[in-house]
Structure formats: C-alpha cells, structure tokens
Amino acid sequence: MISAYFNGKFVEPNESVIPIDERGHQFGDGVYEVIRIYEGKPFMIDEHLERLYQSADAIKLRIDPNRDAFKNSVLEMIERSGLTNLDLYVQVTRGMAPRNHLFPECPVSVSMTAKPFRSIPFGDKGASVLLHPDERWANCYIKSLNLLPNILAKQAAYEEGYLEAILVRDGKVTEGTSSTVYIVKDSSIITTPLSKHILSGITRMAVKNLAEHLSIPFVEKQFTPDEMIQADEVFITSTTLEITPIICVDNNQINDGTPGSVTKALKEQFKQII
Ligand code: PDD
Numbered sequence: 001m002i003s004a005y006f007n008g009k010f011v012e013p014n015e016s017v018i019p020i021d022e023r024g025h026q027f028g029d030g031v032y033e034v035i036r037i038y039e040g041k042p043f044m045i046d047e048h049l050e051r052l053y054q055s056a057d058a059i060k061l062r063i064d065p066n067r068d069a070f071k072n073s074v075l076e077m078i079e080r081s082g083l084t085n086l087d088l089y090v091q092v093t094r095g096m097a098p099r100n101h102l103f104p105e106c107p108v109s110v111s112m113t114a115k116p117f118r119s120i121p122f123g124d125k126g127a128s129v130l131l132h133p134d135e136r137w138a139n140c141y142i143k144s145l146n147l148l149p150n151i152l153a154k155q156a157a158y159e160e161g162y163l164e165a166i167l168v169r170d171g172k173v174t175e176g177t178s179s180t181v182y183i184v185k186d187s188s189i190i191t192t193p194l195s196k197h198i199l200s201g202i203t204r205m206a207v208k209n210l211a212e213h214l215s216i217p218f219v220e221k222q223f224t225p226d227e228m229i230q231a232d233e234v235f236i237t238s239t240t241l242e243i244t245p246i247i248c249v250d251n252n253q254i255n256d257g258t259p260g261s262v263t264k265a266l267k268e269q270f271k272q273i274i
Pocket residue numbers: 034175176177178179180199200201202203204237238239240
C-alpha cells in the first residue's frame with residue numbers, strides 16, 4: 001500500500017522527495033484540491049478537477065492538458081492507497097527551479113497524498129464558530145496554497161474552543177476558513193453569492209441540488225453577522241466536514257441550540273447521495 005505521489009512516482013508519505021528549490025515549498029506558488037472517496041467512489045471528482053484546472057488557469061499555471069491522463073493518475077493513487085474511504089489531496093505547483101519570483105521554464109510539480117478520513121466532529125450534535133475578520137486577498141475563488149490568513153483565523157477559533165472561524169469582510173459574512181456558510185431563515189437557505197471573495201464549494205453545488213430536490217428555496221445573497229446570529233439555523237459545508245450544523249456563533253446560541261429541521265433534512269439527503 002502506497003499513499004503518496006510526486007511527479008510520476010508513487011512513494012511513502014515520509015519519503016524525502018521535494019527538493020528545496022520547489023516553488024510550492026518556497027513560495028506557496030500552486031493550487032490544490034481535497035477530494036473525498038466513499039467506498040471506493042470519488043465524490044464529484046470531475047467538479048473537483050474542473051475547479052483545479054480553473055484555479056491553475058487563474059494563476060497562469062499549466063496542468064497536463066490531457067485531462068484524462070491527469071484524472072487517471074488521481075484514480076491510480078486512490079487504487080494504490082488500498083483505502084476505500086479516504087481523502088485525497090492533490091497539489092500542483094509551478095515546479096522546481098532556483099528561487100526567483102519570475103515564472104520558471106520548467107514542468108509543473110504534481111503531488112498527492114491519500115489518507116483515511118476521520119469521523120466528522122460535531123457532525124450530528126452541532127458545532128460552535130467564531131466570527132473573525134476576513135484578512136485574505138481579493139482572489140479567494142482560487143484554491144491557492146497560500147492559506148496563512150485562513151490558518152491564523154482557524155487557530156484563533158480553535159484556541160477559544162470553536163470548530164471554525166467564519167470570515168467577515170466589509171460587514172458581510174464571506175465563508176469559513178475552509179468551509180462554505182449558510183443560514184436558514186423562514187425556511188429558505190441563504191448563502192453568499194459566488195464572487196472573487198469566496199471559493200465556489202463543490203459541496204455547495206451538491207447542497208444547491210439537494211435543496212432543489214427538497215423544494216427548499218436556495219437564495220444566493222449576502223448576510224451580516226447579526227443576521228447569522230438571528231437565523232433559524234446555521235450550517236457549514238466542505239468536502240471534509242460534509243454538512244455540519246452550527247448551534248452557536250460567537251457565544252450566541254442559534255435558535256434552541258440544536259440542529260434545525262432543514263439542516264437535518266439536507267444531511268439525510270446528502271447521506272443518500274454519498
Ligand atoms: N477546503 N471555502 C474554503 C476557503 C475552503 O478551503 C473550502 C474547502 C470550502 C469548501 O469547499 P468544498 O465543498 O469544495 O470542499 C470553502 C478544503 C476541504 C481544505 O482546504 O481542506
């Protein structure tokens with residue numbers, strides 16, 4: 001069983017394969033995806049790969065134009081891991097070249113790791129989140145390796161006992177440090193519209209389809225931290241957190257402090273599709 005990959009070679013995860021002059025290592029000059037595999041079946045893999053190519057395009061990084069070949073290497077990593085329930089991390093960087101800010105003339109580097117996924121903390125009973133200023137750059141639609149503001153905000157939340165930090169820019173909620181945020185008000189699901197300020201979540205796409213299936217209005221509009229605190233329900237989603245109910249925002253209990261009926265219905269449907 002092998003659980004890592006670097007530039008065409010399947011390797012052990014602790015093998016030293018990244019040279020010092022690697023741009024992901026030195027500059028964070030690259031993009032990534034996290035894909036979850038359930039019982040051997042990758043969930044929405046084509047959507048993840050599409051987003052990876054779009055992120056790469058946005059930073060002028062050229063991944064193998066033969067998408068089928070690229071996808072096959074991802075599938076081979078899954079196969080070789082010997083795991084059936086796993087998270088696959090895929091990273092593409094601008095390659096290996098002596099450190100210089102300008103783009104090098106060299107092939108991109110591709111690395112992958114496969115890890116069994118853990119059960120989701122607070123997935124059923126609900127989690128608490130902290131509101132935090134969104135200190136990221138203007139192009140958060142790119143799934144860039146540069147995650148310093150996300151890391152700092154998430155750590156601040158963790159140190160105060162919260163699961164996630166919910167980011168606020170210009171008085172409006174954008175998203176979590178590694179999740180999409182939704183509120184439920186008067187039986188409608190409300191989430192921030194897609195823009196350069198948020199990542200277009202793959203789980204968000206799935207939730208939108210599920211809402212349609214359940215005939216629950218899915219409204220894409222901005223909302224404030226106060227509207228979040230006064231919402232009937234709050235939940236967050238991501239590949240790794242799936243659909244996680246939020247029962248407390250900045251020490252304010254949401255509604256009666258238990259996961260609401262819309263969140264529960266979505267979770268139930270999500271279970272069906274995965
Ligand atoms: N993060 N917003 C941000 C900033 C994210 O980093 C993520 C996912 C999401 C949710 O996207 P998706 O539903 O496609 O996973 C939203 C991954 C899981 C990570 O960085 O580990």
